[in-house]
Amino acid sequence: MENIYSMLNKNVQKQNERKQPRLSKEEFAKQMKDRREHLYQLAEAQTREVVSSPQKYQQFLDLISRLNYTITNTLLVMAQKPEAVMLKDNAHWRGNKLYINKGEKGIQILEPSGEYQRDDGTFGTNYSPKYVFDASQINTKETLYTAPQMDISNMINGLTFDSSVALQQLDSFDGGKPVFYSPEAKCIYYASGLSPQQLIQGLAREYCYVEFDKQYSNYNREEHQFFVESSAYVLCQKYGVPVDDTRFVNRVANYFSGMETKDIKQELGYIKNLCEDVSERIDRGIYKSQQEKNIQRNDVSR
Incomplete structure (x- = not known):
C-alpha cells in the first residue's frame, strides 16, 4: 500500500498546481482593462461586419428583436454566438436550478459597474467584462425559449x-x-x-x-x-x-x-x-x- 504521507503530498502538489497566483490590485486592474479593450475592439470590428451585407444586417436585426441588450452588447453577442436566443449569467441559471453544459464557452459582454468623474467634472460609466450563457448551452431537456407567435x-x-x-x-x-x-x-x-x-x-x-x-x-x-x-x-x-x-x-x-x-x-x-x-x-x-x-x-x- 502506498505510504499515506506520499498520497497526501501528491494531492497537495496537485492542488498547488491548480491554484492561480493571487493578483495584486494593480495587476487585476490591468487585466480588466485589457479585457475591456479587447471587447471594445471586437464590437468595433463587428459594427463594420454587420453592415457589410444584407444577410449580416438582417441577422443583427433578428438578434436585436430577441435580446434586450445595448447595441454594443448585441454586437458582442453577434461576434461570439449570433444564434443566441436567451442569455443569463451562471448565477441566474443556477438560481433556476439549471446548469451549463460541461465545456461550454461563455459569451463576454460589458456590464455597468459604477460611475467615475472626468477631469471636466462630468460623470461617466465604468464597464466590466461579464460572462453570460445562452439557453442552448444549458443541460436540460426543458424548452427554455419559444419563438414568439403572432397573437x-x-x-x-x-x-x-x-x-x-x-x-x-x-x-x-x-x-x-x-x-x-x-x-x-x-x-x-x-x-x-x-x-x-x-x-x-x-x-x-x-x-x-x-x-x-x-x-x-x-x-x-x-x-x-x-x-x-x-x-x-x-x-x-x-x-x-x-x-x-x-x-x-x-x-x-x-x-x-x-x-x-x-x-x-x-x-x-x-x-x-x-x-x-x-x-x-x-x-x-x-x-x-x-x-x-x-x-x-x-x-x-x-
Whole structure:
C-alpha cells in the first residue's frame, strides 16, 4: 500500500498546481482593462461586419428583436454566438436550478459597474467584462425559449392603443401599399380584404412611420424608408409577426456608406429606439386590454 504521507503530498502538489497566483490590485486592474479593450475592439470590428451585407444586417436585426441588450452588447453577442436566443449569467441559471453544459464557452459582454468623474467634472460609466450563457448551452431537456407567435387580438389592441392618428378602411385601393400612413391627413389607410397577417404587418410598419414623423421634423418617406423599415422589421420579429418583404436590407451598404464606426453604432441605436417607442405603447395596450378582460370575467362570475 502506498505510504499515506506520499498520497497526501501528491494531492497537495496537485492542488498547488491548480491554484492561480493571487493578483495584486494593480495587476487585476490591468487585466480588466485589457479585457475591456479587447471587447471594445471586437464590437468595433463587428459594427463594420454587420453592415457589410444584407444577410449580416438582417441577422443583427433578428438578434436585436430577441435580446434586450445595448447595441454594443448585441454586437458582442453577434461576434461570439449570433444564434443566441436567451442569455443569463451562471448565477441566474443556477438560481433556476439549471446548469451549463460541461465545456461550454461563455459569451463576454460589458456590464455597468459604477460611475467615475472626468477631469471636466462630468460623470461617466465604468464597464466590466461579464460572462453570460445562452439557453442552448444549458443541460436540460426543458424548452427554455419559444419563438414568439403572432397573437392577432393582442396586436390589434396594442397597435391601436392611444393612437395619435386616425385609421380608415378603404373599399377600393389604387395601387401602392395596402396599408399606408398619410402625414398630411394624420391617418393610416388600410384596404379591404387583407389577411390578418397582411393587416398587422402593415400596421406595425406604418405606426413606425407615425412615430418617426412625431420625433423628426424632416419626415420623408422615401428618404427614411431604410431606417423606418429596419425598426418595423425588429418590431414584427419581437411579436412573431411574419415579414414578407425584406428588400429594404439590400440598401444597407449604401445607407451606411462613408459613416464612421461610432456613427454606425449611433444610427443602429436610433433604429432600436424607434422600435422600442412603438413597442412600449403596444405593451401598454395589451396590458390594458387584458386588465379589462379580467374585470369583465370577474363581473360575470359574481
